[in-house]
Every structure is written in C-alpha cells, then in structure tokens.
Amino acid sequence: MPPDAKARVFFRSLGCPKNQLDTEVMLGSLATRGYAIAERIEDADACVVNTCSFIESAREESVDAILEVADLRESGRLRALVVAGCLPQRYGAELAKELPEVDAFVGTGRFPEIAPILDDALAGRSRGVYVDAGRTHLYDERDPRIPIGPRHSAYMKIAEGCNRPCAFCAIPGIRGRFQSRRPESLVAEARQLAEGGARELNLVAQDSTAWGWDLPERPGLPDLLRALDEVEGIDWIRLLYLYPTAIGDELVETIAGAQRVLPYVDVPLQHASDAMLRAMKRGATAANQRELVERLRAGIPGLTLRTTFIVGFPGESEADFLELCDFVREARFDRVGVFRYSDEEGTAAAELPGKVPRAEARRRHRELLALQREIMAETLAAQVGREAPVLVDRVAPGLATGRLASQAPEIDGVVFLRGEATEPGQLVPGHITGVRGADLEAEIGAPATAQPAPR
Numbered sequence: 001m002p003p004d005a006k007a008r009v010f011f012r013s014l015g016c017p018k019n020q021l022d023t024e025v026m027l028g029s030l031a032t033r034g035y036a037i038a039e040r041i042e043d044a045d046a047c048v049v050n051t052c053s054f055i056e057s058a059r060e061e062s063v064d065a066i067l068e069v070a071d072l073r074e075s076g077r078l079r080a081l082v083v084a085g086c087l088p089q090r091y092g093a094e095l096a097k098e099l100p101e102v103d104a105f106v107g108t109g110r111f112p113e114i115a116p117i118l119d120d121a122l123a124g125r126s127r128g129v130y131v132d133a134g135r136t137h138l139y140d141e142r143d144p145r146i147p148i149g150p151r152h153s154a155y156m157k158i159a160e161g162c163n164r165p166c167a168f169c170a171i172p173g174i175r176g177r178f179q180s181r182r183p184e185s186l187v188a189e190a191r192q193l194a195e196g197g198a199r200e201l202n203l204v205a206q207d208s209t210a211w212g213w214d215l216p217e218r219p220g221l222p223d224l225l226r227a228l229d230e231v232e233g234i235d236w237i238r239l240l241y242l243y244p245t246a247i248g249d250e251l252v253e254t255i256a257g258a259q260r261v262l263p264y265v266d267v268p269l270q271h272a273s274d275a276m277l278r279a280m281k282r283g284a285t286a287a288n289q290r291e292l293v294e295r296l297r298a299g300i301p302g303l304t305l306r307t308t309f310i311v312g313f314p315g316e317s318e319a320d321f322l323e324l325c326d327f328v329r330e331a332r333f334d335r336v337g338v339f340r341y342s343d344e345e346g347t348a349a350a351e352l353p354g355k356v357p358r359a360e361a362r363r364r365h366r367e368l369l370a371l372q373r374e375i376m377a378e379t380l381a382a383q384v385g386r387e388a389p390v391l392v393d394r395v396a397p398g399l400a401t402g403r404l405a406s407q408a409p410e411i412d413g414v415v416f417l418r419g420e421a422t423e424p425g426q427l428v429p430g431h432i433t434g435v436r437g438a439d440l441e442a443e444i445g446a447p448a449t450a451q452p453a454p455r
C-alpha cells in the first residue's frame, strides 16, 4: 500500500456488465481520494460488495457474498464492510435490520459519495443507508474509472434506467427512468478507451435501442453508431441489449454498413407465444418477432444472433412452452440465454395468477437449454474449417484463448488457440479447427495488420 494511502479496499463485483461499470467508477473515485485498491480480500482493510438483485438467483448470490464477507467484518479482520448497488437500492432499510455487520448501504444513485461514506465507516462515525429511490448515477467520460476487465475489451454504458413496462422486470423500479449519455461524451470516452488500449467496445444499457430519445436533439442509436464507427483504434463495436420492437430499418442498415460495428445483435425476445408476450407486456407478437429475425438475417450479412427467453412465466401452458421450443428450433439462434421466472416485488407479473410450479419451470428451463445445445453443436460444427479473425484475450504458458466477432465477452464462449502465442489485445487470423463444448478451437496464422479489423 502506498505510505500515504488511507486504507486498502477490496471490491467484490456481482451481476452484469452494467454493474461492473459502476464498480469501476467507484474504484476510480476511491483511488482519486486516497484509497489503495487491494487485489485480495486478505490484504484489505475494507470491502465493498457491489450487488445485483434483478432476479431471485442473483439476489441469493449477492446475499451469500455479503454473508461470506460479514464473517471477516465480525471477526475484526476487516474494519469496514459496505454493500452497494441494486440490492440496497431495492431493500436498503430492510437489509440494514437484517445485516448488522454491514457498516453502510449505498444505492445506485449515491456511488459518487463512496469515498466519504467509507471514510465515515472506517472511522466508526455512522452506520448509514444511502439510497435515493428511483435514481441511478450515470457516469461520463470525466469520471475516473479503474477497469477491472482486460484493457483491450471495454464496456461502455450508453444509457441507464428503463421506461419499458415489461411485466416481469424490476429494473425500472430499481434503476429509475431512462437517461441517455450525451453523444460527445460517449465519443470522448471511446477515444480515451482506445488510447488506453481498448480494441473492442461493448455498448451496454438496459435498453440500448432507446438511446437518444430523452436528449433534446433526439438522436437515435444509428447516429451514435455512425459517430463511434469513426473512432480510430477501436476494431470491434458490439451492441448488447436491443429491444425487439425498436429495431428499425435504419439501425439494421447502419450495422450492416459500418466498418467497426460487428454483425452481432443481442435482442432479448423473452417468449414466442402471443399469450405470453401479451402477458409480459412486451408490445410484440409472435409474428413480428419472426419477421424481425428474418429482417435481421436478410439485412446484416454474417449476422450472429443472441437472445434470451424466460420460462415459467405466470400462465405459461405446456402449449406456450412448446410454441417457444418450435420457434427456437426454427430460428436457430447462435446463442440463447434462458431464465427461470421468479416473482419480483413491485412488478405486474408478481400479481398474476397461474404461477407455474418451480419443478415444472425447472424442467422447461432444462429442456429449452438442451434443445439450444443441440442447435449450437450444429452451428458451431459448421464453423470448422473457416478462417476468421480472433481477438486474443489471454496468453498463459500452454494456453491462449480469444474470441471471434461472434462471441461477446463472458457469455458466448471462447476460442482455444494453438500456434504462436501472442499478447492479449492482438487481433490475429484464426483457422477454426474444432469444437469443444460451447467453445471453439483454432490455429493462429500470421498476425493481422490491416485496419480496420475484418468483421
């Protein structure tokens, strides 16, 4: 620890990439206010657990993580424990009663105050709940940020909050109304990230397609993509979390025509039966979701299509589930995430009758995943023999891994690389030689030099 550091802080960051960005902003804020960042909890004086609470399993994981650290706090090995993020944002006061070992609870709107809050906690001055209902702090390019992921692959939050009415989702109540970042702030951050070594930029928001709607000039996501497409040094721009009914032709054409924006679309469709889509308040029908899949495939050459579905939503009959399976069989998505429905306090779905028994929801979850595994085994096998650029993520003795443009970080598997091991962040030509479960194997060719990167 630097001799003048106030204390060493360890972070445990849970949940999605949006939460990871909040962690990075808190780390930046603490580092600029005299704290040292500990790599291991054993070396720390204080710990911040940044939590997720969007579904039951995420909440359980967050509570388990807090309880693990709480033991260290109780035994005195840690001098302060702070719980931040979605969990206190949602249940601040209740948590404070149940978790007396925790010194402070910081909601999603109070991240910028993490340093003074920790100062107080370490000094034993107060035990506080710092939560503003329905407000989330949205960082910009001026906020210091310490990346916790690899430098060559960065996330960039383009907006925060959500105004959609999806019946199952607690996010609007937790993260508040939708707010976009300014385009010039995003371009400036993209440049900063490129200067810091980022080659891949993953754009995240709760609803990326809504970007710009709340800004006075009312720009749209295609405008932002065109501006980011000009940023030198970035090779891959990846779009995550698109809302299906908001994908217009201009967006499809922009993705197809861009140099750096990847032909990769992540569009959570959630279900495929009209009854379920209506009950979920998605504003979509089975027919227009089918039409969307066709439009995306026709409009974006070489498209990788990722989606997510929810099984066990209230009222989901066996017929609804089979309709969903038929759709998955027919659409042959490249990647599918499947969530089991859980009642979320304050949502419209929690009040709905027709709850699906847990065991039944588990069976549907298992079956849909197994179906997608079969499809994916075929789509991955079809890639063997192809040439494709690989972004190297990790180089260790005897093991190098990377990803294709079709693989988003953390969720879409990796490519195991053979050949001249290079360094992380390099874009190398790969020859795909095999499939390993949800992953691929490839031989590395000569290092790629051409700019911009091939898609």
Ligand code: SF4
Binding pocket: 162, 163, 164, 165, 166, 169, 170, 171, 172, 206, 207, 243
């Ligand atoms: S679009 Fe729907 S599912 Fe996504 S964050 Fe908004 S309300 Fe939740």
